Amino acid sequence: MSAGRLAGRYSLLRPLGAGGMGKVWLARDEMLDRDVAVKELTLPEGMAPKERADSVKRAVREAQATARLRHPGIVALHDVVVENDRPWLVMELLRGRTLGDTVREFGPMPAEHAARVGADVLEALTAAHAQGMQHRDVKPGNVFLTESGRVVLTDFGIARQEGQATLTEQGLMIGSPGFIAPERLEGRPGGPAADLWSLGATLYVAVAGVPAYGGSAAQRVQATLLSPPPVAPGPLGPLIAAMMAHHPAARPGPRAVVSALRQVAAGRPLPELPADQSVTVPGKAPGRGRAVVWVAASVALAAVLAAGGFLAVRGLSGGDDVPAAFTAPMDVCTLLAAEEVGRLLLTAAPPEPQPGSDEVGPKCGWPVSGSGVGLQVQKDSDTVDPWSMTPATARTLFQNQRRYWGKYTSVDWTWPEIGVKTSRKATLTPIRPIAGVGEEAFGFELKGPTGRVHSAHVYYRLANLVVSVEYSTLSDRPTDEDVRQTALKAARASEQALRHAA
Missing domain, CATH: 3.40.1000.70 (PknH-like extracellular domain)
Incomplete structure (x- = not known):
């Protein structure tokens, strides 16, 4: 990369944000004359050269797999570039704000609006799960509400490292405390039901305005493992609690959840759920x-x-x-x-x-x-x-x-x-x-x-x-x-x- 230009075609204009896995830039694709978002993935300091090279290769392979996901609810990945010994991901530029930012600014969402957001996200997740991909970090900050009305799940697979199935790997936590399913906290890789749990925790924020579990990271982890699923206010409360059941087998299937969310989004009452979630x-x-x-x-x-x-x-x-x-x-x-x-x-x-x-x-x-x-x-x-x-x-x-x-x-x-x-x-x-x-x-x-x-x-x-x-x-x-x-x-x-x- 030279003079702020990546791969000779992407001009980095200004940072849009930063997180634990890297920095996101507003960039211009000079070849196609369009604005894009470029994520610069950072790797842990002190990695040996071979370990660093292997990590870059894994990130590229996983980005290539993510690029095959084509769904309006999943942010599109246009290109993968390796420069300065690190991967850079070129993605579609979304204009709008995250679900987390929206709730912070405007407060809890009406149930109908939150239900529509949840259904759109779950349909995107289901499409990814069908291709063997899991998100593992569904949270309000990764659900984007665009100005055109799209609901888009971002950072899909970006933080995923091949073989990284336990809670920690190279000092990193996979997911965000309070939004990580119990089975993943217990050290298992989890499955589609774990992403469903995280979506339930995300919808809790949407309708309640606050996370289901508060406090420090350790307190949120402990509450996830020890506390019963909380019941959010409003008509979506029972469904969210069912999605957040501790045991994966006790959670409803994605089709049933999407159907229930669509009914609430249409202003109809929530379908009756089982009286209790028992193993x-x-x-x-x-x-x-x-x-x-x-x-x-x-x-x-x-x-x-x-x-x-x-x-x-x-x-x-x-x-x-x-x-x-x-x-x-x-x-x-x-x-x-x-x-x-x-x-x-x-x-x-x-x-x-x-x-x-x-x-x-x-x-x-x-x-x-x-x-x-x-x-x-x-x-x-x-x-x-x-x-x-x-x-x-x-x-x-x-x-x-x-x-x-x-x-x-x-x-x-x-x-x-x-x-x-x-x-x-x-x-x-x-x-x-x-x-x-x-x-x-x-x-x-x-x-x-x-x-x-x-x-x-x-x-x-x-x-x-x-x-x-x-x-x-x-x-x-x-x-x-x-x-x-x-x-x-x-x-x-x-x-x-x-x-x-x-």
Whole structure:
């Protein structure tokens, strides 16, 4: 670049703005005689030459992929230039203001206007998702309202680095706190549902005039992970809360959201939504998990959550004979002996174990008609198997499970092998710490419509392993405390088996 001219054709006139990923210039395309916007991408200081070159190549490849997106709701990318060891992106020049600036100047939007903005943005996102592209930074500052009436999503894919799926990479945060979906904060790359969550947070600002979560960056992160979805004022409140459900599977699909937004934009009432957003607890069918627990939290988030007061209770039953780590794979069905299963299920003929495995880890169940015991040795999504976990990653896994289950008040519960073949609504009791199992443990119960406990769950950590244990019964004979104690006995028996196997 020389004399303020890029690639011999783009004259840089004046800066339009700057952010964490670079500076945007007003420029003139001398060849086509038109004004354009040029984004100068900045790279972290101190990068080695090869690392810098690789980053530039990645940015160019991703910009080329973004250039293939053609939609009126996505800012058009005209050209990619590499000069001065950095990439420059030449984009269409938009005239107007961002959604964030509009709300700051004029206050909250009418519901009809906000609904139209949301529908336009979601249609643009859906078109991108169909081509395998995710935005990952949907926020009011990246939604542009043009003078001609277009709603345009900007910075699409610009900040995306190939392979950058966790919260931090080279010291950068992917997204803006308060607008990052919970699953991305937990360290997973997320999917289209994560962009939908961010759009919900953006629409909250549009109709409320303030973000859903305020405070410092750490406070916004913590609130996203720990607080229930807020309900924005006005007719869009229930829909926005549904879009911001913590669990991706609890969020409505994009088609349903667009349809609902279009109805509100047309002045019609919001379609009826489900009464509550609850997570489904699948049954014990072979190959299916009892719970899909998203627990791959980053080290940075673990520190934030620890500061928020997570309670770790040291185990009391096993003394100091805790191994450094369990590294040899084992048959999890051996963690409860047949005699122990018989005592737990009150039967002289204990059932044969039913082994299984899913994305959460290897598991085993012992069901009989009307009751059952199950356990699972769990792993995070970044680890091949539980035996490859470290004590540090296991602690993070345990903390996130405790936080995850603490957020819900109800679940849909099934266990076909014991006789619950159709989904039943169950109420969760509050999470409570448990002493005497592993190095740290917590538990909770499920209650049926009569208020009686029918299932009890115990999660504990021992060294580098996190184990979940459950006991369920359909009988009215056991008291609530009987159910709790049976699950606790199963957890302690499995823990002792692990200690003896070390």
